[in-house]
Amino acid sequence: MNMHTVLIGPAGASPEDVLAVARGNAQVRLAESAVEAMAAARRVVDALAAKPEPVYGVSTGFGALAVRHISPELRAQLQRSLVRSHAAGMGPRVEREVVRALMFLRLKTLASGRTGVRPVVAQTMAALLNAGITPVVHEYGSLGCSGDLAPLAHCAQVLMGEGEAEGPDGEVRPAGELLAAHGIDPVELREKEGLALINGTDGMLGMLVMACDDLARLFTSADVTAALTLEALLGTEKVLAPDLHAIRPHPGQGASAANMRKVLAGSGLTGHHQDDAPRVQDAYSVRCAPQVAGAGRDTLAHARTVADRELAAAVDNPVITEDGRIESNGNFHGAPVGYVLDFLAIAAADLASIAERRTDRLLDKNRSHGLPPFLADDPGVDSGLMIAQYTQAALVSELKRLAVPASVDSIPSSAMQEDHVSMGWSAARKLRTAVDALARVLAVELVAATRALEIRTFGGGSPAPATAAVLAAAREAGVAGPGRDRFLAPDLEAAYVFVRSGALVSAAEQVTGPLA
Secondary structure (H helix, E strand, O other): OOOOOEEEOOOOOOHHHHHHHHOOOEEEEEEEHHHHHHHHHHHHHHHHOOOOOOOOOOOOOOHHHOOEEOOHHHHHHHHHHHHHHHOOOOEEEOOHHHHHHHHHHHHHOOOOOOOOOOOHHHHHHHHHHHHHHEEEEHHHHHHHOOHHHHHHHHHHHHOOOOOOOEOOOOOEEEEHHHHHOOOOOOOOOOOHHHHHHHHOOOHHHHHHHHHHHHHHHHHHHHHHHHHHHHOOOOOHHHHHHHHHHHHHOOOHHHHHHEEEEEEEHHOOOOOOOOOOOOOOOOOOOHHHHHHHHHHHHHHHHHHHHHHHHOOOOOOOOOOOOOOOOEEEEOOOOOOOHHHHHHHHHHHHHHHHHHHHHHHHHHHHOOOOOOOHHHHOEOOOOOOOOOOHHHHHHHHHHHHHHOOOOOOOOOEEEEEOOOOOOOOOHHHHHHOOOOOHHHHHHHHHHHHHHHHHHHHHHHHHOOOOOOHHHHHHHHHHHHOOOOOOOOOOHHHHHHHHHHHHHHHHHHHHHHHHHHOO
């Protein structure tokens, strides 16, 4: 064992395991306890398969076709047909990290010993992950109930040596060729195994885990950009006082206020809100930054709780119980995951909205307290960051559309047998878009705030040591400062990479120490 290998036992997985496999290309290994648990559950399935009484998932059809008893000689065909017919996705390919997360989480559930598959099925899936073989999965096909059926079926098909997959070289090839090239034998599925491979919330859960990781970084980034803007607007840091936030003890709010205090420590620019045009209070977008970002943090904490519970679960239907029964259930319904995916999209949209309002304030000479219009070098000749704010506003508008919940929708399927579905996969897909858009919105605020701070320094202002460190790191990363108009898109893209990668937070932490 080494730090690049994730050991999979029967007791679930951690978010760190998911990220290591999905994004870090970690190897996986099945614990002996997992192999034993799978073998024991398989003996239950084999015993039930030998009986004349029909058992759902073992010796019957599926969904609305579950009324038919399938004879033993047709059961292998039944599993193959299930996978082939359910591999019905359409649209663009899903990202490699999403497919690896999906496969890992399905493998985690197989290893629980609750699904009744043979160990060889899980071992083959582990071999695919370790070989860097990634099934081609499509954008559309999951309703988030009875699991992420189509996405998982495309993965199961590759286990059978069918369909298409991307090799470690990035080339898409027939799955049979890739398996042969890596010495992996295709699996001949037996009773229950096809169903067990497709009946889980793994796709939406994998995307939730990755979104939580991304948003944790972006919430901290938003605290930093909000602090930069407060300083550039000569605002007061008194609203960040710990005792004020203790009066309203939301944990996220307190954490965001503490981050902003650390970033602004030692500033010679804050507190000058009475100098030019006296103002008793800063605008809401500045003064209430910890309240809004903090509410998002608390939403994220709830989402992580749901993800942790789901990571500890074994989602399948039917399942093998501890006392050896095989029972149908509704645990595959994606509602718990779908709800928090939608909650996070709402939080991302609102955080972007308040960041855009701060940016607009920096660019408006009537509200920026002495800064030039649009932070332009020669206003009128130069437009400065005028259109950068347009781009930011377009992103915020898109985020508001993405915040419309997917989980409140449902559409009946399978001849009304599956008459209420979660749309959790759809919630996860739009959240991924929202997370990326939020990073771009914060990048525009960063560009504006650092430019404004640099203009303040030209007049003799002294920024806080942490904001000075962020300013220097941003310039080194290719985010240019004040000056005549130039091709702006590369600056915005460099700022986006600076934010998305975590470099913004790291730059501040070089002075502040760890931020929440």
